[in-house]
Amino acid sequence: MEYGVATLTQGLISAWILAAVAFFALGILVYVAIRSRTSRVDLERTVQAFRSLDIEAFRNLVDSAEEAFLRNHLSPKKFREIKRQRAWAALLYAWEAGRAAVALAKIGQAAQRSLDPEIVASGVEVTENAFRLRLQTVRVSLRLLTEVLLPGLSSRSLPPLADQYERAAETLFRLGRFPSGRHGLIPR
Amino acid sequence: MYWHKALSLFLWITPHVLLGVLAVVLCRRRLYREFPVFFAYVLYEIAEFILLFALYSILGVGKQYGYAYCATLLLSIALRFGVIDEVSKSLFRESQFLKVVARRSLQCVGGLLLVMGVLLAVYAPGDNSARWYAGVLVVNRGAAMIQCGLLLALLLFSRFLGLSWPRSAFGIALGLGVLTSVDLAMFALRAAFTSDVAADFLDLLITGTYLVCVSIWIGYLRAPEREPAASLTVIPHDEVDTWNTELQHLLKD
Numbered sequence: 001m002e003y004g005v006a007t008l009t010q011g012l013i014s015a016w017i018l019a020a021v022a023f024f025a026l027g028i029l030v031y032v033a034i035r036s037r038t039s040r041v042d043l044e045r046t047v048q049a050f051r052s053l054d055i056e057a058f059r060n061l062v063d064s065a066e067e068a069f070l071r072n073h074l075s076p077k078k079f080r081e082i083k084r085q086r087a088w089a090a091l092l093y094a095w096e097a098g099r100a101a102v103a104l105a106k107i108g109q110a111a112q113r114s115l116d117p118e119i120v121a122s123g124v125e126v127t128e129n130a131f132r133l134r135l136q137t138v139r140v141s142l143r144l145l146t147e148v149l150l151p152g153l154s155s156r157s158l159p160p161l162a163d164q165y166e167r168a169a170e171t172l173f174r175l176g177r178f179p180s181g182r183h184g185l186i187p188r
Numbered sequence: 189m190y191w192h193k194a195l196s197l198f199l200w201i202t203p204h205v206l207l208g209v210l211a212v213v214l215c216r217r218r219l220y221r222e223f224p225v226f227f228a229y230v231l232y233e234i235a236e237f238i239l240l241f242a243l244y245s246i247l248g249v250g251k252q253y254g255y256a257y258c259a260t261l262l263l264s265i266a267l268r269f270g271v272i273d274e275v276s277k278s279l280f281r282e283s284q285f286l287k288v289v290a291r292r293s294l295q296c297v298g299g300l301l302l303v304m305g306v307l308l309a310v311y312a313p314g315d316n317s318a319r320w321y322a323g324v325l326v327v328n329r330g331a332a333m334i335q336c337g338l339l340l341a342l343l344l345f346s347r348f349l350g351l352s353w354p355r356s357a358f359g360i361a362l363g364l365g366v367l368t369s370v371d372l373a374m375f376a377l378r379a380a381f382t383s384d385v386a387a388d389f390l391d392l393l394i395t396g397t398y399l400v401c402v403s404i405w406i407g408y409l410r411a412p413e414r415e416p417a418a419s420l421t422v423i424p425h426d427e428v429d430t431w432n433t434e435l436q437h438l439l440k441d
Binding site for chain 1: 282283284285286289308332333336337339340343344347348349350351352353358362365366369370372373374376377379380381
């Protein structure tokens with residue numbers, strides 16, 4: 001009898017948990033549907049997103065030569081503290097780069113609906129670069145998070161996020177139809 | 189209980205009449221070329237309804253009805269997987285890069301969900317006896333979980349990347365997502381609450397949800413795709429200059 005009641009209770013709990021998971025999924029579906037109706041491609045915001053990212057500062061934060069210098073000139077405790085701070089700052093940069101990539105992907109896809117074949121071609125390129133950049137930021141963020149948690153570990157070279165970002169910016173730039181000068185704008 | 193029977197029949201018949209409207213919309217907008225599996229699914233659901241309704245009218249809810257219900261349900265589940273595959277292809281068709289990456293990721297998610305679905309079928313509540321009817325319902329619940337998870341993964345993945353959905357594909361995915369998530373919840377609760385009153389109430393919710401889903405499909409598939417981005421076809425020169433300045437600031441700072 002006792003066994004039967006316990007089984008019944010267990011069954012009821014499992015059923016309600018499953019139902020809660022299903023309704024949670026339904027909630028997400030409805031939320032995404034509503035958000036996708038209201039979201040618009042915002043050129044202004046994309047430009048701001050790009051401006052918010054100082055690519056040179058990011059490069060500096062993840063530079064292995066800089067890290068080696070700090071390791072040689074600081075005590076291990078101080079080095080770990082500084083490295084954690086640097087990794088955290090770089091993580092915030094990567095996060096922002098990811099957001100910029102999402103905005104860039106939306107611009108690129110909007111361009112693909114253009115009637116001008118030239119803009120469509122640029123849109124395709126922008127979108128592909130933005131997707132690559134977005135996935136790259138995920139890899140970088142995971143690596144940086146490991147460094148924040150375990151600063152003592154010697155870091156391997158990070159995925160080429162900065163280069164990917166530059167490529168994305170370059171194609172966005174091309175979308176804006178700048179015939180010259182774009183290579184001069186990309187710092188090397 | 190006359191109102192209950194009337195409401196049940198209304199919620200059973202109306203979505204299938206609307207599916208007929210949906211089939212016409214798919215033909216008129218030539219969307220059957222883009223979504224042939226979905227079109228087949230719509231036609232199949234109509235044919236399934238005609239068969240089941242005929243059996244129900246002639247023989248009532250008996251053994252034959254049960255066999256027909258389960259057999260048609262299994263094929264319906266298989267077609268839904270086809271529809272999800274079709275929707276994902278439509279979503280990633282414009283990006284060569286995503287075709288590879290996203291489909292690989294979805295395969296991983298699908299594998300994970302399959303394991304969870306099997307575990308759910310084995311351990312979750314319900315009549316797990318060897319009776320074939322109970323077995324089919326358990327399979328349906330597991331399949332609903334996998335399908336709901338796949339659609340959710342697609343939506344979240346696209347949102348994560350800033351990927352725009354074609355309106356028609358989004359409508360199909362949303363409708364199917366709502367259908368599978370409510371199916372999952374209702375079949376889970378149905379396995380736990382076995383009384384006739386509870387079963388009747390949950391049946392009403394399931395058929396009511398189906399009506400909502402068909403309405404979503406019609407709404408999205410009737411609406412035209414988004415217009416070409418006028419603001420990007422003619423980018424004003426001063427705006428281009430603003431871009432130039434902004435990018436120079438970004439890259440030279």
